[in-house]
Amino acid sequence: MSRLSRPTWVKNIMSLLSVNDVNVYYGDVHILHDVSISVGEKEIVSIVGGNGTGKTTLMKTLSGLLRTKTGSIIFQGQEIHHLLPYEITRQGISQVMEGRRLFPFMTVEDNLWMGAYPLNDREQIQRNFANVLHLFPILGKRKSQMAKSFSGGEQQMLAIGRALMASPRLLILDEPSLGLAPVSVSLIFDTLQQINAKGVTILLVEQDVKKSLSIASRGYVIEHGRIVMEGPGQQLLSDPHLKETYLGI
Amino acid sequence: MSILIQSFLNGICSGSIYGLIALSLSLLFGVMKIINFAHGAFLMMAMYFTLWICRYLGLHPQLTLLIVPPSMFAVGYLTQRFLIKSIYEKETAREPIGVLIFTTGLWIFLDSLFLLFAGPDAQVIKHGYVNQTLVLGDFIFSYTQIFGLLFSVLVGFAFFLFLKKTKTGRAIRATGQDREAASVIGVNSYRIYDISFGIGMAILGAAGALLLPLYSVYPFVGDVFGMRAFVIVVLGGMGSLSGAFWGGLIIGLIESVGAQFLPATFTEALILIIFLIILYFKPSGLFGLESE
Numbered sequence A: 001m002s003r004l005s006r007p008t009w010v011k012n013i014m015s016l017l018s019v020n021d022v023n024v025y026y027g028d029v030h031i032l033h034d035v036s037i038s039v040g041e042k043e044i045v046s047i048v049g050g051n052g053t054g055k056t057t058l059m060k061t062l063s064g065l066l067r068t069k070t071g072s073i074i075f076q077g078q079e080i081h082h083l084l085p086y087e088i089t090r091q092g093i094s095q096v097m098e099g100r101r102l103f104p105f106m107t108v109e110d111n112l113w114m115g116a117y118p119l120n121d122r123e124q125i126q127r128n129f130a131n132v133l134h135l136f137p138i139l140g141k142r143k144s145q146m147a148k149s150f151s152g153g154e155q156q157m158l159a160i161g162r163a164l165m166a167s168p169r170l171l172i173l174d175e176p177s178l179g180l181a182p183v184s185v186s187l188i189f190d191t192l193q194q195i196n197a198k199g200v201t202i203l204l205v206e207q208d209v210k211k212s213l214s215i216a217s218r219g220y221v222i223e224h225g226r227i228v229m230e231g232p233g234q235q236l237l238s239d240p241h242l243k244e245t246y247l248g249i
Numbered sequence B: 001m002s003i004l005i006q007s008f009l010n011g012i013c014s015g016s017i018y019g020l021i022a023l024s025l026s027l028l029f030g031v032m033k034i035i036n037f038a039h040g041a042f043l044m045m046a047m048y049f050t051l052w053i054c055r056y057l058g059l060h061p062q063l064t065l066l067i068v069p070p071s072m073f074a075v076g077y078l079t080q081r082f083l084i085k086s087i088y089e090k091e092t093a094r095e096p097i098g099v100l101i102f103t104t105g106l107w108i109f110l111d112s113l114f115l116l117f118a119g120p121d122a123q124v125i126k127h128g129y130v131n132q133t134l135v136l137g138d139f140i141f142s143y144t145q146i147f148g149l150l151f152s153v154l155v156g157f158a159f160f161l162f163l164k165k166t167k168t169g170r171a172i173r174a175t176g177q178d179r180e181a182a183s184v185i186g187v188n189s190y191r192i193y194d195i196s197f198g199i200g201m202a203i204l205g206a207a208g209a210l211l212l213p214l215y216s217v218y219p220f221v222g223d224v225f226g227m228r229a230f231v232i233v234v235l236g237g238m239g240s241l242s243g244a245f246w247g248g249l250i251i252g253l254i255e256s257v258g259a260q261f262l263p264a265t266f267t268e269a270l271i272l273i274i275f276l277i278i279l280y281f282k283p284s285g286l287f288g289l290e291s292e
């Protein structure tokens, strides 16, 4: 029934990922309330919202670190909400977690090889490695440096590179711009568009509402664990409520 | 002077075996964040395995190294897979306190089990090899010591290569550094725990097989070595694998060189005094907190 009430542009997109009425708790605390989102093939979808609204909780549920009490998560037509994190990755979903979560005492190169852990095809791994170095040349120049010695922006590039090493169909990023200088933020967003142009679907969580919605084909606004708005990126950007709350206009 | 050099060399020989014991303890701590209180008991088990293989199968003590480490790998793998894992799963959100309690229970259980079946007496390997010596100029070495040193260094080196160069080795390091991140990029962390526990016990098994020709085995022999391994791991820096190995050498040296000047009970105290002094000045251990 709820499908029928969706706007037509949702129906027209073949969903790669659909999250249906997900409810997630920390102990007794109800964090996500009936959250439903969908991500179509080759889209960039952005979820925006303030601090503590449940964005990371949703991302952790997608990666299998947290479980939903009700509803379902469907990726490429298969339920994945009961799978373990490593099984979900093997389905073709890579996530750049909040805080980047690199292996600090490993070299750049080893971090990247770890990203290809789910793959067995050596040639594929070599190809991915070359592609990542092409995307982020700095990683190639500092191959044998420890990840912890990198600056925030470089770490974010490494985290994205590591996620790409697994040849994902869907790349999920939780606040990639957090704590970065404006130059790095622009670079990261440019790169995400390049990655998307190569055919990787992107689901992005951001507090940088303006930048993320302007590259997104569609966006969702989350408040207090509920999706309160959805629509094409540009349309959301011109919404009065959103302007007032997030852009301070 | 030559006595001093001789004791220095002896210290390096036994220290390298201590290094292996501490290395395996440190591996489990670094990867699983658990302190395996049953470590000494597992060492004792490995020493009994070695003894029985020599005694009942009539194998040369060196050949036990082909059997004891793989058997201990199986013991460790299965212990983790079927006993520890289920406790661990219930405690993913907090420090695995239940596992600490479990390994403590396992320690007491194993000590009692071997007391029951092997008896309280200290037993030694009876084999010509045990008494062979190597004379180099002024110095006399027991053959088992030299072999212990070489083999320990070999095992330590092979283990480091494994961690640095293989896919599984990298996954072990990654899991130790950030378990959640490792699982999100596709590592089955429980499988890594199974393998790490197995490898830790295999290294411990090698240490046991190397120690037995030098010492006697009795049900509580592990307590001494286990306690020493804790001291070494803390001394070397919790979670630092190379620190554990160097820490082992240092303790071996203190024990052996100290014995030239002090009665044996005092060297035991000396080890703890030096341990406290080092911790006072460098609380994170000699080799810092770098987890590898």
Ligand SMILES: Nc1ncnc2c1ncn2[C@@H]1O[C@H](COP(=O)(O)OP(=O)(O)OP(=O)(O)O)[C@@H](O)[C@H]1O
Pocket: A026, A029, A031, A049, A050, A051, A052, A053, A054, A055, A056, A057, A058, A098, A207
């Ligand atoms: N481990 C936890 N245990 C209990 N409550 C938690 C836990 N992690 C987060 N929360 C709570 O869940 C709510 C949502 O947190 P979440 O991290 O998902 O927000 P967020 O939208 O990602 O915020 P931010 O933009 O700051 O990253 C918050 O109220 C937070 O306090």
Ligand SMILES: [Mg+2]
Pocket: A055, A056, A057, A098, A174, A175
């Ligand atoms: Mg967050």
